[in-house]
Amino acid sequence: MNFTNLPQLVDKRGKLESKGTYSKRTKSITHRVWHHSLTLKNLGGSDAVSFADYHVNTLGWPGCGYTFVIEPKNIINTPNGKRATxxxxxxxxxxxxxxxNSNQFSLGICVAGDYRYDTMDEATLASIAELHAALVKDGIGKYDKAHNEMPGYSWKACCQYNYRDAFDWKGSKTPTKPAPAPDVYTIQEGDTLWSIAHKDGAGGVQVEDLIKANPGIDPTKLKIGQKINFGNAKEVIEKPENVKKPDVKVEVTPKTIVPYPGIVLKEGAKGMKAIDIKRIQRAAGMPEKDVDGKYGPKTTKAVKAYQKRQGLSQDGRVGPNTWNRMF
Ligand SMILES: [Zn+2]
Structure with missing residues (x-):
């Protein structure tokens, strides 16, 4: 197995908290499913030991819910350079x-961290790329998916890093001339500020730089087609007075953009998709038992309450204004 030979791999099978054992798969692995832990990467609890403890003692599972856990706070020096364990x-x-329902054929890989706020570092990117390459060589799984690309999980904020870009990480030992960041980038569906910052091949542009270079944008309300100025972000980095890191961490919640479906969603409207109604029900804060994909009186009531909280006019319908506030 190629993956067992990775120098940053630490075998903790049978050594983590457990209560019984997970049963054997009845199907072969077709999907490698990428997660993040939604716990900030430098916190004490952002490691496999803590996840196992939580999964067993709080959730009552047989053991840690993932096959692999990548730990950015535990860096190992390997012959190839620094790597996340x-x-x-x-x-x-x-x-x-x-x-x-997809567990039988899915391999769970969790990168510790909350990438709505955390930034991915080189040692972690390297471990993602190398684990991925080894699994591909070993023939373990055919498809890579984020947790929220699996059936029934589109609402989940997991994972929030661009795992496909991470696979392309080429290693700091053989530097190729990095592609310069574009001057202006036009937001596409699915972009977050993190994924946009990553378009700077040199890796210098951070989410905070993009925010500074684009004072007019609201990072929580990115819109498809909106222009993001990279040129200024590059200057922000290059100016020596900006080298010093700000003391105050800029808190951002890069959001995945969900395009407006083009019709007003309301009770009795034709052509609404259940998936869109479920999104609305969750965004409006309805309890999971009421999230049924049907736009009925309960949904109208929840949307009105949401609109009230947001200072929007309260008609209980979701048109572009309410939609864009929600997503
Ligand atoms: Zn997940």
């Missing part, structure tokens, strides 16, 4: 709990 938590033939 990869904990091998459960044997790959065990069906761990991480994507509900």
């Amino acid at each position: 990869i904990v091998y938590a459960n044997d790959i033939n065990r069906r761990t709990y991480h994507v509900g």
Whole structure:
């Protein structure tokens, strides 16, 4: 196995908190499913030991829910450079709990961190890329998916890093001339400020730089087609007076953009999709038991309450204004 030879791999199978064992898979692995832990990467609890403890003692699962956990706060010096530790938590033939009905054929890989706020570092990107390459060589799985690309999880804020870009990480030992950041970037569907900052091949542009260079944008309300100025972001970095890191961390919540479906969503409207109604129900804060994809009186009531909280006019319908506030 190529993956077991990775120098940053630490085998903790059978050594983490457990209560019984996960059963064997009845299907072969077709999907590699990428997660983040939604816990800030430098916190004490952002590691496999803590996840196992939480999954067993709080959720009552047999063991850690992932097969692999990548730990950015635990860096290992390897012959290839600094790498985030990869904990091998459960044997790959065990069906761990991480994507509900898809667990039988899905391999769960969690990168510790909350990438709505955390920035991905080189050592972690390297471990993602190398684990991915090894699994591909070993023939373990055919498809890569984010947790929220799996059936039933489109609402989940997981994962929030651009895993496909991470696979392309080429390594700091063989630097190729990095592609310069574009001067202006036009926002596409699915972009977050993190994924946009990553378009700077040199890796210098951070989310904070984009915010500084684009004072007119609201990072929580990115819109498709909006222009993001990279040129100024590059200057922000290059000016020596800006080298010093700000003392105050800029808190941002890069959001995935969900395009407006083009019709007003309301009770009785024709052509509404259940998935859009579920999104609305969740954004309006309805309890999960009421999230049924049907626009009825309960949804109207929840939308009105949401509109009231947001200072919008309260008609209980979701047109472009309410939609763009929600997503
Ligand atoms: Zn997840």
